[in-house]
Amino acid sequence: MTSDEADETPIPRALELLWQGPSPARRTGGLTRERIVAAAIDLADADGLGALSMARLAERLGCGTMSLYRHVANKDELVVFMLSEAPAPPPAPSDDGSWRDALSTWAVGLWGVYHRHPWILQAASSGPPADPGQLAWLDAGLATMAGTPLSERDKLAAVMAVLHFVRGSAALAIEAPPIDSRSYPELLSRLVEPTRFPALTAALAAGVFTDDADDPLAGFRSGLAQLLDGIGVRIPRDARKAPRAR
The missing domain is CATH 1.10.10.60 (Homeodomain-like)
Incomplete structure (x- = not known):
């Protein structure tokens, strides 16, 4: 040896x-x-x-x-x-989509995995993945960025930022006790003082704590879009195509 x-x-x-x-x-x-x-x-x-x-x-x-x-x-x-x-194969990117579309599809797919198998949120915290199933998802996430000029390190950072966002959002949605979209804002409006929490008061007035009954993923998609906006700032517009499906 x-x-x-x-x-x-x-x-x-x-x-x-x-x-x-x-x-x-x-x-x-x-x-x-x-x-x-x-x-x-x-x-x-x-x-x-x-x-x-x-x-x-x-x-x-x-x-x-x-x-x-x-x-x-x-x-x-x-x-x-x-x-x-448990995760099953990740979604494949389309031939003509952008990196943003591909990474968004990947993120929504991962959201679905966590909701079908909530126990993964507990089990996956034991360490970084090294098995074929989870690494297939990581590889697919990185593949969405293959057509961009980002360095390999920055591609990984972008994908991991999205992964952590999806994971945290799913954990809140799955593990938190259910909240009535009407009673919770009403409760906050009675507790929150405008002089003490001015920003929260403005959010309440704008109705941001009221769930969209037509789209239960509205809040998740909004947060994901803001995260992708931040990643997109670093990618020139002429280099935003997704890789071809493999």
Whole structure:
């Protein structure tokens, strides 16, 4: 073994298995890794990540708990498999769209992923992605900027800014208790004093806290548009085409 090989960070078993592709066709008691992961995703979608346990998953699959360990080492490894599988493939950019259209489509798609699988907001906080599923989304996000003159570092910064915006917006929408779009502004108007909170008073007067019933994504799209405006300032108008779909 060379010194370089000795210094290499070992790849976790879960990532090695994911990058090897689908598990072998061999079955144990009718189980495969893919079937276990699919059941775990369904369980987490329905009841949250905290409700997921190997014992409960075994009960859902109609097998003994120990049977699961022939395919998945532990719950932490299972979550890695889930994070790679749940997002599904990212949207492909159109042939004739701008980088802005492509990145906006990517952001709305990511918003949908978080709403279909809210537990990802908790699980993905464990560290940066290194699995094929999540990296496919990051690659697709970077691909939207391929036709721009931005440096690779700035492309990544732009995509990560959008990702963090989407993630934060989704977390607020999913995890915050539901707010009545009529009672909340009315409550604020009774509490907020114009001399103490003049800017908030102006926002209330403009009706910004009243949800758009026709478009539940109105607030999200407005914030996303402002973020994309900021990114667009750094991109000349003659270099704003999106890459061709791959």
